[in-house]
Amino acid sequence: xxxxxxxxxxxxxxxxxxVTITCRASQSVTNYLNWYQQKPGQAPKLxxxxxxxxxxxxxxxxxxxxxxxxxxxxxxxxxxxDLATYFCQQSFSTPRTFGQGTKLExx
Amino acid sequence: xxxxxxSGGGMVQPGGSLRLSCAASGFSFSTYEMNWVRQAPGKxxxxxxxxxxSGNTVKEAAAVRGRFxxxxxxxxxxxxxxxxSLRVDDTAIYYCARERRDxxxxxxxxxxxxxxVTVSS
Numbered sequence: 001x002x003x004x005x006x007x008x009x010x011x012x013x014x015x016x017x018x019v020t021i022t023c024r025a026s027q028s029v030t031n032y033l034n035w036y037q038q039k040p041g042q043a044p045k046l047x048x049x050x051x052x053x054x055x056x057x058x059x060x061x062x063x064x065x066x067x068x069x070x071x072x073x074x075x076x077x078x079x080x081x082d083l084a085t086y087f088c089q090q091s092f093s094t095p096r097t098f099g100q101g102t103k104l105e106x107x
Numbered sequence: 108x109x110x111x112x113x114s115g116g117g118m119v120q121p122g123g124s125l126r127l128s129c130a131a132s133g134f135s136f137s138t139y140e141m142n143w144v145r146q147a148p149g150k151x152x153x154x155x156x157x158x159x160x161s162g163n164t165v166k167e168a169a170a171v172r173g174r175f176x177x178x179x180x181x182x183x184x185x186x187x188x189x190x191x192s193l194r195v196d197d198t199a200i201y202y203c204a205r206e207r208r209d210x211x212x213x214x215x216x217x218x219x220x221x222x223x224v225t226v227s228s
Contacts, residue, residue, distance in 0.1 A: 034214045036152075043202055043221050044144075044152065049214035087152055091213035094166045096142070098152040 002026050002090050006099035014107045019075040021102045023088035028068045032092035035064055035073045038101075039084045047086075048073065080106055109134040109217040111203050116222035123193050123226070129186040129203030129219055137161075137181035140206040142215060143188050145199040153199075156188065157206070171197075193226045200224075 003026035013019050023033065035048040046055045048064035051071060061076045075082055083106050088099040115127040129141070143155040156177040157166040165177050176189040186203050201222050204215040 031211055032213060036215075038152075043218040044215075045218070046214055046216050049207075049216075050211040053212065055214075055216070089152075089154075089215070094157060095168050096154040096157070096215075098154065101151045 001095055002029060002093060002097055004088055004090055004097050004099040006086075006088055006102050008102060009100065010103040010105065012105045012107050013078050015078055015080060017078045019078050019082075019104065021073045021086055021088075021104075023066075023071045023073070023099050025069045025071075025090055025092075029090040029092035031067050032090055033064075033066065033071045034089045034091060035062075036087045036089065037082075037084045038087065044087065078104075078106070082106070109205060111205065111217055111219035113201065113203055113219045113222035116201065116224045118225040118227060119193055120228050121193060121195055121226055124189070124191045125193065125224060127188040127190065127201055127203075127222060127224070129188075131184045131186065131205075134205070134217075136184040140208065141177075141179060141186045142204045142206055143175075143177060143186075144202045144204055144215070144218075145197075146202070146221075147196070147199040150199075155201075158186070190224070193224075195226050198224060198226050 005024045031051040033051045036044040038044040052064045063074050065072050085101045085103045110133045112130045158177045174192045178187045203219045205217040207216040
């Protein structure tokens with residue numbers, strides 16, 4: 001199974017900050033890497049698919065990059081609504097493993 | 108653009124069984140692969156099972172293989188998860204999720220609201 005490791009596990013930042021979350025795969029997943037946002041008490045929501053494609057309706061302050069084993073989710077200017085836990089997921093192979101999550105808090 | 112609603116959760120004793128359902132609407136259910144994902148209290152997301160659009164291909168995580176069975180009824184626009192020999196560590200919120208497949212894109216683009224399953228004596 002492909003292991004997905006996110007860092008950091010938690011993060012506190014101020015409104016307007018640029019925030020970066022990383023995700024590393026234990027083997028290459030090419031660009032089959034997705035990012036999800038889960039707000040408290042809600043289901044996950046797809047933000048980024050295929051490593052760098054923005055899902056329809058998602059604000060443009062979110063972006064993704066990377067390929068192979070190393071990926072990044074960036075929020076260019078943090079907003080209060082971005083309080084959530086963020087998960088990466090590889091869809092290169094089954095099982096479709098997720099990272100352990102990064103809990104983002106607003107200072 | 109698609110809506111999923113889970114049902115059938117609740118409390119069950121260890122060793123018991125439950126059948127979860129996921130009702131789909133707003134999209135052509137029979138053309139999409141589907142998945143079940145769960146989240147234990149305060150924990151991350153765990154993929155459980157996949158079923159092809161026809162139902163002919165299924166895959167399960169090792170943690171539930173032999174105990175959980177995924178199925179679907181395309182005439183009823185419904186996805187199911189039959190859960191047997193339930194254990195305390197199966198306690199979680201269970202989500203159904205639609206899998207979108209396109210060139211370079213295999214993502215879970217529509218999720219249900221989740222249903223709580225509690226396994227306790």
